Amino acid sequence: MDLGLIVYALNLASIYALMAIGISILWSSVGIINMAHGATFAVSGYAAWVVTGALKPVIAASLGQTALASAAMAGALVGSALIAGAICGAIIYALAFLPIHDKPNYPVRALIITLGLNIATVQGLLWWFGPRNQGLPKIFGFGRWEVWGTRIRYDQAGTIIGAAIIMALTLGWLRYSRRGLEVRAMMQNAEGAAYSGISRQATALPVLMLTGALAGMAAALLSQTIFVSPTAGVIPLVKGLTIALLGGLGSVPGAMIGALLVGFLEAGVGATPFLGQRYVMFATFTFIIAVLIIRPRGIGGLLDDTRE
Amino acid sequence: MTEKTYFKVGRRHWEWRGAPDGNAARARARVPGSRRHWLKWRDIHNDKTLGRERVLVDKKPLWWTIGLGALAVATPFLPNSMISVVSIFCIYAAINVLWTLIVGTAGIFSLATLAVVGASGYLAAAANVYLGVPWPFMLLIGPAAGFVFGAILAAPSTRLDGLYYALLTMGVAEICRVFVSQLKALTQTGGAITQVDSFIPEDWFLQRPGLLLGFAGTFLLLLGALLVWRLVNSERLGMLLRVAKTSREDEAFAEAVGIDFRRARLWVFVISSAALGVVGAFYAMYYRSISPSIFSLDQLLLLFAMMVIGGLGRAEGAVVGAAIVTLIDKGLIELGPLRIIIVALIMIVVTIFAREGLTGARDQFRDFRNRKAGERRARRTEKGGEAMPEEAAETHDKQELYYRRFNKRLRERLKVMITPELIEEHKRDPLGRHSDALARVLNFFRRGEMADKYVIHRMAPAEERFRIMAVSGIRGMPPRVVDDREYTDIKDAYHAVFLLRVNDLLES
Amino acid sequence: MPEILEIRQLSAGYGPLRVLHEIDLTVRAGERIGLVGLNGHGKTTLIRAITHMSGWQQGSVLLDGAEIGGTRSLGAGRRTPGLVRRGIGVAPQGDAIFPGLSVRKHLECGAHTRAAWRDRKARIDRVFDIFPPLRPLEHALVGKLSGGERRMVSIGRMLMTEARLYLVDEPSLGLAPKISQRVMEALWDLPVTGAMIIAEQNVTLLTGRASRIVGMHAGRMRGDVGHVELA
DSSP: OOHHHHHHHHHHHHHHHHHHHHHHHHHHOOOOHHHHHHHHHHHHHHHHHHHHHHHHHHHHHHTTSSSSHHHHHHHHHHHHHHHHHHHHHHHIIIIIITTTTTTTHHHHHHHHHHHHHHHHHHHHHHHHHHHHBOOOTTTTOOOOEEETTTTEEEEHHHHHHHHHHHHHHHHHHHSHHHHHHHHHHHHHHHHHHHHHOOOOOHHHHHHHHHHHHHHHHHHHHHHHTTTBOGGGGGGHHHHHOOOOTTOOOOHHHHHHHHHHHHHHHHHHHHHSSTOOGGGGHHHHHHHHHHHHHHHHHTTTTHHHOOOO | OOOOOOOOOOOTTTSOOBOOOOOOOOOOOTTTTSOBBSSSSEEEEEEOOOOOOESOEEEEHHHHHHHHHHHHHGGGGOOHHHHHHHHHHHHHHHHHHHHHHHIIOOOOOOHHHHHHHHHHHHHHHHHHHOOOOOOHHHHHHHHHHHHHHHHHHHGGGTEEEEEEHHHHHHHHHHHHHHHHHHHHHGGGGOOOOOOOSSSOOOGGGTHHHHHHHHHHHHHHHHHHHHHHHHHHHHHHHHHHHTTTTTTTTHHHHHTTTTTHHHHHHHHHHHHHHHHHHHHHHHHHHSSOBOOGGGGGGHHHHHHHHHHHHHOOOOOOHHHHHHHHHIIIIITTTGGGTHHHHHHHHHHHHHHOOSSSSSHHEEEEEEHHHHHHHHHHHHHOOOTTTTOOOOHHHHOOOOHHHHHHHHHHHHHHHEEEEHHHHHHHHHHHOOOOOOHHHHHHHHHHHHHHOGGGGGEEESSSOOOOEEEEEEESSTTOOOEEEESOOOOOOOHHHHHHHHHHHHHHHOOO | OEEEEEEEEEEEEETEEEEEEEEEEEETTTTTTEEEOOOTTHHHHHHHHHTTTTSSEEEEEETTEEEOOOOOOOOOTTHHHHHHHHHEEOOOOTTOOOTTTBBBHHHHOOOOSSSHTHHHHHHHHHHHHHHHHGGGGTTTTTSOOOHHHHHHHHHHHTTOOOOOOEEEOTTTTSHHHHHHHHHHHHHSSOOOSEEEEEESSSSSTTTSSEEEEEEEEEEEESSSSSSSSOO
């Protein structure tokens, strides 16, 4: 396996990890399987497209063709994607969490509502923007580096580094901040959390906005490699969901390991001559099904050994 | 002379009630070949008229008959486009009813329903087109393929949890789609098998007689699916699974009483997969072709939306949901992508407000009403007091009500008798001759129920230290200490018990 | 002495089941009240009703003169975090611990006010002084601790923030006598500016130490005399 393939695999893995971690955190803290994660992804991509399209003449007029201009562009792109993702999270909070979170059958109903949101959003985007693919400005530029004889595109490197930074920030926030402690406490025992002054309603909103922003970040990063389209969210959603399951729903380290495994598997299958790109989905599903049949609780089941 | 007018009172006075002859023996018609009855009648005794009355307990069969009958009668008068919409509705409803068996009865969250339909449809169509098997045999090949496919799919369902299994089945659907569209033999048609022979003659295809014949076929298919649902869900398999339905504890309980619920689940899955195989073969015949779009996620989501809107796990929900969604999806085709948005919005609204879809709304409302009524009653009733009106209506032993009313009046009378002088009298002399008022109060205390009484506990033998304990009133459950006060004189202890009882009396 | 908690005519229950019948109870500052009674006679429900965790409730509950009771229309537990922040510390029945957090993180969860959070190191140290067995377990996962240690962690979490009213539900339940003695000692030795209610089945653990013992029987108060003074 040469270096280019490894970089490609890491590139895939970082996007998948961003999606899978969002789904995993959301399930364990709020109890929602967020099927609208793909919609959040697509909406963030479109928001970035609209905002950068509107700001392009403004930035060009004020800053010209300088490095500052491309930095401003990158900031506008990432910022708008993050904000749009967070707003989507807030909408999911208002529709799928707040009205039903203490009603019977809550997990299934939340799943159905987010699924409905996903369908409605994708169709709404299709209706509003049409099915055409939209390209976003390249924030990392078009160049490539030569490292040990292989070429690494800027966007690949930028994606890997950006995703790593965002994930490190998220995990650090969960681990060290007070709000993160509250989220983890709520994941484990809702009643104990209530007796510790942690309100479920107040904690769920930042979690949903955070995971929405993670999806927005994934959209911003992936937009450097592929185009934005209404159905762009479906594949990341399915991948994120399967990887979150592979990692054992709710386990963040499990999701990251799962993302790495699947990224390398897909890169490997795509590069293998007799298999090729068309068998990538097939191979991923077969792999995950095999893992789940052997270890029904996924990778997280191996890592977790506390007594309930 | 004026005619006497009667006003109907009571719960559901509008309901029709039969008046069978009280002297005649009860005779009910049975379904041939079984011990079941056609309708669930119940004879009740009317306390007022002293007559026998007959009520229909389960009205669902009536609604099914009316609904399906109206569909069968009305469809031949519809325009051509609507007939095909109704036929599609019948196919979808049949698939949904069978899927309900898997999700509701067996409790397996499978998303491979359309994969089973598609796979068996493909096999049946291939047998017809490439091997020249005549079309009636497709209806045998389909279920055989569905049976085998279902058995393969069902195997991991006992090992995996709900969501993990859902993912697995979604993966299977994807694998099927990729596999079919990669087949070399089908590349020029984009993965579809066309020119399938059918029960509709070729020159009738898409003509009115053909459409009517197609509707007749799909209607029979729906009836068959409902029959399968009835036979599986309401007979032995369904009964077994109802024990192990909701939670892990229920499963443990089912295992403990000797129900092999895993086996029952597998059987339900395999049976409905075989039935879905019939639907698959029928699907290929009805459209005279089958294409990989049957494995697509969109189609699956549409079916899922039907079940959710109607009510997950209910046969009537599957049919009602199919009707609503098919009407929007196929009837309002000029709206374009907007109609999918409408379906999704309906799905969201129904899920936010209804626990179990539209058909569960009635039960949900009743639960809500009963819960609120129970809470209100619990707020108002006083323990040991008089019964509230609605409680009285539900207490069958009316003697109980009079006893409670008498006790309450007695307590009211005794409460005013309790004066500081009375307490002083008892303190002076707990045992012995008492005044009339004190004697009445003490008599009432003696007559009380065991749970209201106290005992005096001598702390150590031959030692004058006493404590007061309350009797539990339950056999085998020991009395417990009331407080930490100790008395050195038995008379003080007697008086303390008296004061406690007086307290209880004044509080009640 | 000021009244910390004043309960008037409090009724509570779950659905059609009424557990508490018009309870009246007044708790003054500095008091430690022992709440005794058998299983199923409403001790836990009283504590849950004060913190709005019961199914339904009506009646008045005054905390430092401010109304926190009333008829609850929102779901169970919605107002509980707010009440905890207003100064009710709870060590619930069954401990309600977070199995995947370490003892230290667990105690940090209890420091929910800003002041307590800033001061959390010193406070954790103080809890370790009260419960010395916890000190070596500082980084152990709570899910792996024994029942007694879990109880200590649960009570320690309650002690991380000063409360006006401490509610301790069955501190000796399921513990070995020696350990339950130690837990009770820790509760008695605690300097309390507000008040404390300890629900307990074992009266001998309370005698002599509690400032008042209140009996509960079939959802009513017994022993705490309202109408007639006991001799």
